[in-house]
Amino acid sequence: MLSKEELISLMRVQGADVLQLMMQANSLHQTDKITYSKNVFLPLTNICRNDCGYCTFRREAGDPDAILVMPPSEVLKTVQEADGYECREALFTFGEQADETPQVSAALNDLGFKDMLEYLYYLCEKTLQKTSLLPHSNPGVLKKSELKMLREVNASMGLMLENVSARLMESPAHHKSPGKDPQLRIKTIENAGKLKIPFTTGLLIGIGETVEERVDSLLEIRRIQDKYGHIQEIIIQNFKSKPGIEMESHSEPSLLEMIRMVSVTKLLFPDCSVQVPPNLNRNTAQMFLLAGADDWGGVSPLTRDYVNPEAPWPELDELRNLTSQLGFQLEERLPVYPQYVTKEFLSPFVQEKI
16 A cells, blocks of 8 residues: 555646556546446435535525425425436435434424434335435434444445544634534444445545645545445545635635545545546546546436535536546446445345345
8 A cells, every 4th residue: 555655745746747647546447437326415404513614505594595304295205206217316415413403303303203313214214115216325423323223224325524634623614513523524434334334435625634634534544444345435525615605715626636636546545436526527527537536426317416506417418428538438326336235235125125
């Protein structure tokens, strides 16, 4: 494995060495396939205990566009509609520990649920029973017992590590976000490994971290993967400035920074897929395929990206063209990667559905 010093050096290459780095990473493509998941995005609530400096998803309970709890009838109607579009991933996302907010707790109680995770379990179970979609949940920091419960009705789960630097907890990005404590997130990802949950994680680039902190973050994910082997995909997501956020005037990472980041990630993780969100990089997405990325992530024909509403999903025909122009083939995948479709990594309920 590459040492920390070697990784830092690669993160700083210039000129022709950048092209050499890209070629090295590109050579690790196992096939000529670039994958994507056809999904439906279900924001169960946009109330969140965290208030990140780069987020436009979060709302206060009293805001006119706050979603206290997305009603079960609306969720199931949307999932069934997605089934008609032949979507195969139901992406359940919501603000972390939203049920600590009294209004959310009351709304859940009115629906007959004690908390958000009980509600999520119910929706995942109904999705498996009534449609051909597989749940993939992003519920934030969780206890091991909570992960164990949700494992029964999820094909995979996810939590962005973002960065391991505790220093960022004092930065504009995370100073109002207790759930972004890296140790809490590391523990959640490790517990998912202990429970053999196919998992997606990743880094957020450009929120004030140093090159060394990016490398430390990659090495921490590598340590966890070497121990548990459950990480199927790593997302390298670039910070985007948006009107009205605390970090509105903060500069975005350059294309060169992102190319180095994606290439080094692939070199360190030849055993994992690497994804860069295409809707956040419409004009540069192809560069990341040349730098070792091999997955477009979730793309929805039905719902928008509620976390990045200003960035619409590319149409599948556009993705297919972007992919084929480079000599690759676009291929649909499930939210759980093929190597994890085993008794070891999936509950009997989910495996039977697949």
